[in-house]
Amino acid sequence: MNYNENQQKEIAQYAIEHDNNYKATGKKYDISYQQVAAWVRKYNKISTKTEKTETTKKTQETKTTETTQASSLDILNRKDPVLEAQLLDVKKRLGLI
Numbered sequence: 001m002n003y004n005e006n007q008q009k010e011i012a013q014y015a016i017e018h019d020n021n022y023k024a025t026g027k028k029y030d031i032s033y034q035q036v037a038a039w040v041r042k043y044n045k046i047s048t049k050t051e052k053t054e055t056t057k058k059t060q061e062t063k064t065t066e067t068t069q070a071s072s073l074d075i076l077n078r079k080d081p082v083l084e085a086q087l088l089d090v091k092k093r094l095g096l097i
Helices: 005-017 022-029 033-077 081-094
Strands: none
């Protein structure tokens, strides 16, 4: 019998949830031990790739956020020459300088 990808994932997930008991899973679904093991390996590879992709996306989002925050801080830390001149003028008028 041919199993579609969803059925293969379901069977692999069942085996994983039952402590990788390929023999019992094979009996339950009337397939060979080797076939169950192959699907579990395939399923684990797909899951690992998905997790790596998600981790990479989160890392990129974090870097983007940090870069944006750094840019905002740089802008806030810049001194405006016009405002600096006005502040200096006010200090002189008040006799603070």
